Amino acid sequence: MKKLFINIIVSIFVVATASSFASEEAHESSHDAAPAKSGAEVAKQCVACHGEDGNSLTPNFPRIAGQHADYMLHTLKSYKNGDRKNAIMAGIVAALSEEEMKNVAAFYAGQTGLSVVNIDDESKH
Ligand code: HEC
Numbered sequence: 001m002k003k004l005f006i007n008i009i010v011s012i013f014v015v016a017t018a019s020s021f022a023s024e025e026a027h028e029s030s031h032d033a034a035p036a037k038s039g040a041e042v043a044k045q046c047v048a049c050h051g052e053d054g055n056s057l058t059p060n061f062p063r064i065a066g067q068h069a070d071y072m073l074h075t076l077k078s079y080k081n082g083d084r085k086n087a088i089m090a091g092i093v094a095a096l097s098e099e100e101m102k103n104v105a106a107f108y109a110g111q112t113g114l115s116v117v118n119i120d121d122e123s124k125h
Contacts, residue, residue: 039105051065054111066115069105073101073102077093080101
């Protein structure tokens, strides 16, 4: 009986140590090992709502193709820190690092879509 008791204690210890090692590894890889994803890679998570290239297919989802990168980066950070509130976008950006937000903003800024009419140019016509 005593032997069985010791066996149980030992196996609990083994399981506990093994799982703490495992979680430490997972922890490290999410910080050091995993390089920031490229803009195109991150954008795969956005396709369902914002369309393949940021030209959303329905008005429920804003068009972000051709939007200014600095505007998008600011917006994504605002969803992340809660300054701009939207449950969907908050959930999306929660998993992105700042570098990944920068990359995906640059990716959508480079797509053809939104364009801003420059008033100065207009007046020259
Ligand atoms: C499940 C649908 C969904 C997904 C997936 C999604 N978005 Fe959005 N996105 C929305 C909605 C809805 C809004 C408008 C939210 C609001 O009113 O603030 C929005 C707003 C935005 C805006 C602000 C646009 C503006 O004109 O102010 C940006 C930028 C943006 N999303 C980028 C992304 C990026 C980058 C991804 C992928 C990493 C992504 N979204 C994934 C639904 C989605």
